[in-house]
Amino acid sequence: MDAGGQLARKSVEYAKAADGPSILLTRAPEGVIARRLLRPVFQGGPGWKLAFLITLGGSTVCWLAILYTIATGIGTWGNNIPVAWAYAITNFVWWIGIGHAGTFISAILLILEQNWRNSINRFAEAMTLFAIMQAGIFPVLHLGRPWYAYWIFPYPSTMRVWPNYRSALPWDAAAISTYFTVSLIFWYLGLVPDLAVARDNAPTVAKRRIYGIFALGWRGSAKAWRHYQIAYLILGALATPLVLSVHSAVSLDFAIAQLPGWHSTIFPPYFVSGAIYSGFALVLTLMIPARRIFQLHDIVTTRHLEAMGKLVLVTGSIVYYTYGVEMFIAWYSGSEFEIGLVEQRLTGPYAWSTWMVYGLNFLCPNLMWFKRVRTSAVWMFVISILINIAMWLERFWLIVTSLNRDFLPSSWHIYKPTYVDGAIILGTLFFFMFLFLLFLRFVPFIPITETNELRHMMAKEEARLERERDERRTAG
Amino acid sequence: MNAGLLAEYESPEALVEAARAMRRAGFTVMDAFTPFAIGEVYEILEIPRSRVPIYCLGAGVLGGGYAYLIQFWMNGFDYALNVGGKPLGSVPAFIPPTFEGTVLLASLTAFFSALAFSGLPQISAPVFTVDGFDRASVDRFFLGLEATDPRFDPDLAIRVMHEAGALRVTGVPSAIRETLPA
Numbered sequence: 104m105d106a107g108g109q110l111a112r113k114s115v116e117y118a119k120a121a122d123g124p125s126i127l128l129t130r131a132p133e134g135v136i137a138r139r140l141l142r143p144v145f146q147g148g149p150g151w152k153l154a155f156l157i158t159l160g161g162s163t164v165c166w167l168a169i170l171y172t173i174a175t176g177i178g179t180w181g182n183n184i185p186v187a188w189a190y191a192i193t194n195f196v197w198w199i200g201i202g203h204a205g206t207f208i209s210a211i212l213l214i215l216e217q218n219w220r221n222s223i224n225r226f227a228e229a230m231t232l233f234a235i236m237q238a239g240i241f242p243v244l245h246l247g248r249p250w251y252a253y254w255i256f257p258y259p260s261t262m263r264v265w266p267n268y269r270s271a272l273p274w275d276a277a278a279i280s281t282y283f284t285v286s287l288i289f290w291y292l293g294l295v296p297d298l299a300v301a302r303d304n305a306p307t308v309a310k311r312r313i314y315g316i317f318a319l320g321w322r323g324s325a326k327a328w329r330h331y332q333i334a335y336l337i338l339g340a341l342a343t344p345l346v347l348s349v350h351s352a353v354s355l356d357f358a359i360a361q362l363p364g365w366h367s368t369i370f371p372p373y374f375v376s377g378a379i380y381s382g383f384a385l386v387l388t389l390m391i392p393a394r395r396i397f398q399l400h401d402i403v404t405t406r407h408l409e410a411m412g413k414l415v416l417v418t419g420s421i422v423y424y425t426y427g428v429e430m431f432i433a434w435y436s437g438s439e440f441e442i443g444l445v446e447q448r449l450t451g452p453y454a455w456s457t458w459m460v461y462g463l464n465f466l467c468p469n470l471m472w473f474k475r476v477r478t479s480a481v482w483m484f485v486i487s488i489l490i491n492i493a494m495w496l497e498r499f500w501l502i503v504t505s506l507n508r509d510f511l512p513s514s515w516h517i518y519k520p521t522y523v524d525g526a527i528i529l530g531t532l533f534f535f536m537f538l539f540l541l542f543l544r545f546v547p548f549i550p551i552t553e554t555n556e557l558r559h560m561m562a563k564e565e566a567r568l569e570r571e572r573d574e575r576r577t578a579g
Numbered sequence: 580m581n582a583g584l585l586a587e588y589e590s591p592e593a594l595v596e597a598a599r600a601m602r603r604a605g606f607t608v609m610d611a612f613t614p615f616a617i618g619e620v621y622e623i624l625e626i627p628r629s630r631v632p633i634y635c636l637g638a639g640v641l642g643g644g645y646a647y648l649i650q651f652w653m654n655g656f657d658y659a660l661n662v663g664g665k666p667l668g669s670v671p672a673f674i675p676p677t678f679e680g681t682v683l684l685a686s687l688t689a690f691f692s693a694l695a696f697s698g699l700p701q702i703s704a705p706v707f708t709v710d711g712f713d714r715a716s717v718d719r720f721f722l723g724l725e726a727t728d729p730r731f732d733p734d735l736a737i738r739v740m741h742e743a744g745a746l747r748v749t750g751v752p753s754a755i756r757e758t759l760p761a
Binding site for chain 2: 132133134137257263264265266267268269273274277278281284285288289291292296299300302303304315316319320321322323324325326327328329330331332333334337338341342344345348352355551552553555556559
């Protein structure tokens with residue numbers, strides 16, 4: 104068995120023996136931990152160049168498809184009246200939703216003092232930033248004339264018109280641009296002490312200078328730490344309602360419409376929980392291979408997998424509850440359009456998507472009831488991918504089934520995507536991975552400072568317990 | 580810190596003890612350089628509470644107020660839009676951007692004020708010339724005594740620092756080391 108497999112098994116054994124796994128298994132000296140976590144940054148990982156080239160190639164497909172769309176117009180896409188949103192908004196909601204787990208981990212779990220977040224928060228925050236970048240592409244392209252995208256922002260124009268703030272779309276623009284900015288500074292502020300570690304351990308002068316510039320001259324002075332800690336906490340407290348607000352604003356794009364299947368007050372919590380659900384799934388999809396490649400089983404332990412599995416279960420259950428409420432309200436409202444929508448979702452031309460969404464989103468989170476599944480990296484990896492497929496399908500289903508058969512049967516229309524639609528979504532996946540690989544290569548992706556602090560705290564606590572045990576033994 | 584003495588310790592506990600000893604010896608203008616934050620040090624070195632929160636509060640109120648008023652002015656006066664006969668100042672509709680404005684300005688203030696109060700960015704600093712200071716970000720804990728301390732006395736300070744278990748004491752910037760007694 105290779106070292107990674109041994110460590111993984113050791114992690115599970117430790118969990119069994121200690122009645123609950125530890126969030127950090129290594130007790131190596133700080134310098135050793137720091138050098139280990141910096142190795143991917145200064146030496147790279149196996150197969151990085153190949154992966155880099157593949158994702159770069161895939162991103163090029165994305166850029167070509169976007170270029171073609173802009174040059175020709177969105178007639179290259181499959182959407183048309185009545186299904187005007189289709190892939191573009193599906194992809195937008197999917198990507199923006201994925202971003203939520205990052206902020207959830209970094210902000211909400213920070214103010215709830217969940218220490219286990221410390222080893223995965225940077226990873227998840229980077230995922231957030233890159234996911235928002237992908238998400239931003241879609242509404243802009245969907246405008247048809249993307250060069251007018253800036254009209255959504257209130258700037259003093261010679262036309263003397265302003266955006267209409269009674270519409271959900273400017274809310275969306277405000278929410279997402281704020282979200283990106285706050286996520287970025289939160290991520291960067293957390294990164295500053297680690298950039299200083301990279302600067303101080305850089306193998307070459309050039310690297311020391313580059314990391315030195317980005318570390319802003321951080322030297323860990325007590326005065327700086329005092330400002331830093333409170334600023335980080337405040338950013339966490341501010342980002343907490345922000346996470347909940349962003350997908351709520353996105354859901355209002357839907358809920359404000361009168362369309363059956365969209366016109367519902369449950370949308371904000373439904374979207375937020377769905378977002379965190381799919382986001383955690385993507386964190387797992389990215390973290391499990393990274394943990395294996397870089398042999399980090401003693402820093403990202405079984406405990407992390409379990410904790411995320413439980414959160415997937417909770418948020419997945421809220422999503423499923425919403426499916427139930429939607430059906431109940433359709434029946435309870437007595438509106439023939441609402442009832443008709445539920446019927447055609449279950450039996451209509453897109454029934455396959457309904458059953459896949461209901462099936463996968465029931466199965467995946469509920470498997471998390473089993474400890475064997477929660478503690479198994481392989482199971483979690485497979486489930487996380489299924490969840491992401493299911494959640495993409497859910498947004499597709501939500502948009503297309505509501506739009507393709509609205510109030511007037513004469514305007515009913517079956518939606519079919521074109522190859523350009525497919526190229527763009529596939530391309531953004533590559534582009535996302537491309538950005539993520541750059542992140543893994545150039546930024547310490549496991550927080551070194553926080554890992555060392557955690558190590559110190561745990562070692563101190565263990566020493567104290569040991570002392571007490573000795574005292575009891577001598578007394579007894 | 581600009582000039583003075585820098586003592587190196589092996590653990591946060593040793594640093595805290597040294598800081599206490601230095602306080603007892605009458606030194607006041609000190610700073611610590613550590614890989615992670617150590618709460619006890621704040622009290623011993625009498626580092627004042629951060630002003631970041633109050634600035635953030637102010638910025639949040641300002642950002643929210645600005646976002647609300649500008650919407651009110653844009654959609655109610657400068658380019659009045661009558662949507663479904665609703666009042667021009669439609670309070671509920673203006674809430675989401677107001678919230679975003681609050682969060683945005685408060686967050687930016689938290690980030691930039693924390694950096695500014697810490698005197699960052701400052702890429703080059705005298706302490707970086709000290710041998711072994713590169714471990715201050717990983718596994719060494721430094722206590723610095725400023726030369727501006729009213730009771731600055733290198734001989735006494737070096738003795739106290741060593742008694743508290745310093746691995747070594749260096750002058751800052753390191754060029755002045757030769758002028759100091761060993």
